[in-house]
Amino acid sequence: MAMFDGLFLRGSHLLADTAHHLWFPEQASTYAAESDGTYSMILWISLAFFIPLAILMVYFPIKYYQRKGGKATSRVTHHNVLEVTWTIVPCIFLVIMFVRGSWGYLDMATPPEGAKQVDLTAFKWGWSMNYGKGAIHPELHVVLNQPTKVVMRSTDVLHSFFIPAFRLKQDVVPGRYITAWFQATTPTPKVSQEEYEAALAAHEESGDEVWDYDRYQMTPDGYRYFDLFCAEYCGRDHSAMQSYVVVHETQESWDEWIRKISSRGETPLAEYGEKLYQLRNCIGCHSNEPNNILVGPTFHNLYGYERQMADGETVLADEQYIRESILDPKAKVVMGFQPQMPSFKGQLSDDDIASLIAYMKTLSDRGETASEAALDDDAAAADDADAAAAQPVEAIAN
Ligand code: HEC
Ligand SMILES: [Cu+2]
Known part of the structure; x- marks a missing residue:
């Protein structure tokens, strides 16, 4: 002004x-x-x-x-x-x-006219940015000197979207869409190739499942970043509800990154499924180890086993059941757990779900048994997904 x-x-x-x-x-x-x-x-x-x-x-x-006995003064x-x-x-x-x-x-x-839009979902406990056309990622990527409008919603409780370097803090209230905008003026460039390779090697050596942003001071793609925090206490893992903002110097660089995250490409299903397991923060609620129960059941020996539901029913954890658990988690609630899982309807493509199932199979000693039937199921599921994709508005409303 x-x-x-x-x-x-x-x-x-x-x-x-x-x-x-x-x-x-x-x-x-x-x-x-x-x-x-x-x-x-x-x-x-x-x-x-x-x-x-x-x-x-x-x-x-x-x-x-005034000491006792002192002379009175005028008021x-x-x-x-x-x-x-x-x-x-x-x-x-x-x-x-x-x-x-x-x-x-x-x-x-007041977002300026023509600002680029990113749809953001806040959930317990993470962030998901939807760039459109199936490009969904927990990191926020924007272009230098280009106004960006963030349309936010929460799937559960009150969160607060906070990027200290931008001086931007906005509550994300469940049950409504909330808009914020900013225009980044400082790029967060790619690190040098040597530095990137050194970090990749260190990561490999550490045997860590998840990328340690703080330790390497770069994203898994080798960009510097600004911090994004949740600034509203929202439950057990509130303090871990962080993400990372990358400011690309050029539109081309941004386009390239979007292309990279948009599709599985040549990556094998199970490998991509493991990546989604981390990127979509299933890992926040589901471990992949025996007997390690977080907010939800472990994925270890889930596929191919009988599951006990809260209503007493017993269900075989096959493709159909897992797919339903992801798209409509409240349809069948596992015994001993709260119905805390958000629906991923409209958030995961059918290929994504197939990848996640393939990954779960690698975690189960019964992973091989039903794989023949799986091929047929996957084909049927693909048809469903196409139908769902034709109704994006409904998907978002859910
Ligand atoms: C906020 C925590 C949370 C997140 C995030 C989450 N889940 Fe869950 N999930 C749960 C809980 C709690 C249950 C058990 C209650 C129920 O069945 O709804 C569950 C149940 C499941 C089941 C059924 C498990 C069984 O033992 O029968 C599957 C499959 C599943 N989740 C897959 C996923 C996938 C895939 C993702 C990531 C895309 C994911 N979940 C993300 C909390 C979560
Ligand atoms: Cu939060």
Whole structure:
């Protein structure tokens, strides 16, 4: 807001700069500087009032303390000039804070025309970004200097979408769509090839299942990133509800990444299924080891075994059952568990589900038994998926 920058920014800019280096993270979006400026202005005004007042509150009782038997003094009830001053002056400061805060808020609340849209789903405990055409990923990828609009929803409880470097924090309230926008001004480039290979080697050696972003300071594709946090306490793994923001320098680089995540390509089903197991955060609720029960049952020896349902029914965990468990988790609830699993309807393609099932088979000693029948089932399932894809609106509403 240029006209207000002139009015209010100048004075607080120098102080904002100091504060910025002391306690703010990097400013990486168009409105980060304005946000810091407003914050600093309010901070310094508050301190300018608080410090003298606190000193006087200590000093006056000491200075005017009357011992017993002292002479009575006259009572002062009024001093018009003083009272008018201490009303008007703070009022002016309050109006300045309000106006500047409102301008900043309006700017943040109004996505510019033509902003690129990303659909975001927040869930216990992770983030899923839908870029359209089946490109779904937990990382948020955007293009430098291009406004991005994030349309958010939550599948369960209240979460809060927070990117400190962009000075963007927005509650994601269940049951409604919520929009936020930003324009990134600092790229997070790809690391050098040597550095990337070193990280890949270290990852290989560690034997870790999941990529350790903090340790390598890059994404599994070798990009630097900004942090994305959940800023609203939302349950057991709230503190792990993080994601990563990559700012591509060019549209081409972004396109290339989207192509890379869009499809399985030549990757074998089971291998891709394992990747989805991590990317779609099944891993947050389901382990793949024997006897390791998280929020949901382990995938170890799930496929091909009889499952006991909460209503007493017994079901064989075949393709059909697993597919239903993923698309409509509440249809059959496993004995001893809460119906906490979100539906992945409209979120996983049929190829994705086939991949996940193939992965579960590798985790089960009965993985081979039903694989003949599976081929037929998969074909039938593919038809279902095509039908579902033809109704995207319904899928999203679910
Ligand atoms: C928020 C936690 C959560 C997430 C995330 C989650 N699940 Fe579940 N899942 C559960 C719970 C709890 C159950 C058991 C209750 C039920 O049957 O609904 C379950 C049950 C299942 C079952 C049936 C298991 C059995 O023992 O019979 C399958 C299959 C399954 N989930 C697959 C998946 C897949 C695939 C993903 C990832 C795409 C996933 N789940 C993500 C919580 C979760
Ligand atoms: Cu959360």
